[in-house]
Amino acid sequence: MTTSTSAYLAHFRVWRGDEDGGGLEDFKVEVNEGEVVLDIVHRLQATQAPDLAVRWNCKAGKCGSCSAEINGRPRLMCMTRMSVFGRDETITITPLRAFPVVRDLVTDVSFNYAKAREVPSFVPPQGLGPGDYRMQQEDVGRSQEFRKCIECFLCQDTCHVVRDHEENKGAFAGPRFLMRVAELDMHPLDAAAEAGIDRKRTAQDDHGLGYCNITKCCTEVCPEGIKITDNALIPLKERAVDRKYDPLVWLGNKILRRKP
Template sequence: MSYESEFRIWRGEGGEGGFTSYRVEVEEGEVVLDLVHRLQATQAPDLAVRWNCKAGKCGSCSAEVNGRPRLLCMTRMSTLPAGEPVVLTPLRAFPSVRDLVTDVSFNYAKAREVASFAAPAGLAPGEYRMRQEDVERPQEFRKCIECFLCQDTCHAVRDHEENKAAFAGPRFLMRVAELDLHPLDAAAEQGLDRRDAAKEEHGLGYCNITKCCTEVCPEHIRITDNALIPLKERVADRRYDPLVWLGAKIGLRPRD
């Protein structure tokens, strides 16, 4: 059964603009991106929006629906309040390019700041061996599709532009946590302390574990509980637990 819905979409360039209202026919089972495409085809051919796979796996169609960061292709119209306008805005944490498209280059800059996996000496690719439990521990984090919804909803990024230089955001602190858990990562042997880097270079202390990043993750990754809080605990142990400090002094391997 079809019905008509009102869409209020932010239109503009470079942060300057306003809302434009449209009336559009909705078919049963459609998602918000379907309606955006219909508007492009019938009323607003110049409406700018990013999308690619339309299957919730590329992260391209990130925007805000009624003020909440979402993937347009995974937001069913049936889940939105009936009889109320659907309000679409670009990700507010990042500079506006045009309409629903934002400049997310901040995230790619932060990705380059996280040191990649450090291969262990004496092992060639294909010779790595790990226990299954060590494979499973960080597996959840590898489901990330880099939609950057967690980055957008994090108030340390969204509400405080001055934090961006020092704070990597939840997506990339999760990457640090994943590498810190990797039993074959040889960063320490190569002079890189990932836990110190998390605190000093990537701004782990800016996170106050409100769990807003977890709430918007379309892959249902428990970013706060399984990545950020344990990483904070390991950093705190390293710096403030006297037994861990003493063990490090006499050469004992710290417990993860």
């Protein structure tokens, strides 16, 4: 195979290790025109580090598998072009910092699946069968953006509430799953209230909405360009506060709590 005349050697520092510890190792790897970081990782596996553990699947930015931190920023390796780095720049690849390391660049993201199970699913309206649902496009558009999520968990990784405070993880669902709550709460056909589920209350009490201080770091790293903070978290906060401090709701709660 003929090497392109535009090829060059790049300096990579890749974290190697497991749950017991590890460190950064230096490599010089060939880079060709048009390649992405995942291409270089595959070449590194093929030529110098055959035991390097890395998770990937589609290589098209749609499966969310190849999440890592590149020069400290959470990114998808398959969507990070080598052309964004200078040829003399050292490129550091490390595993997602918010989650336990399995080996090398692979982390245990089971925290996220546990949080997903805690969010009550869509509740269909009683008396409506499949195919009978009718919604206005305006209503669909409100939450359709959130359906683009590929669950790469970059937003979860960069959220400092999850990333820097291990003690918060039990009480905080993270931006990905608060966005899921917001999506369901915006759904015009979700009959959760009729089933006794108050999504605004559960967002606050069960999923830790109050921990979020809307720094927008989750939005900044989303590879799908979802405006997580502006379109999901802030509106959800507004609705939760309106619900909690509505004077009629407050009065009703006082009356219901009153003992005979």
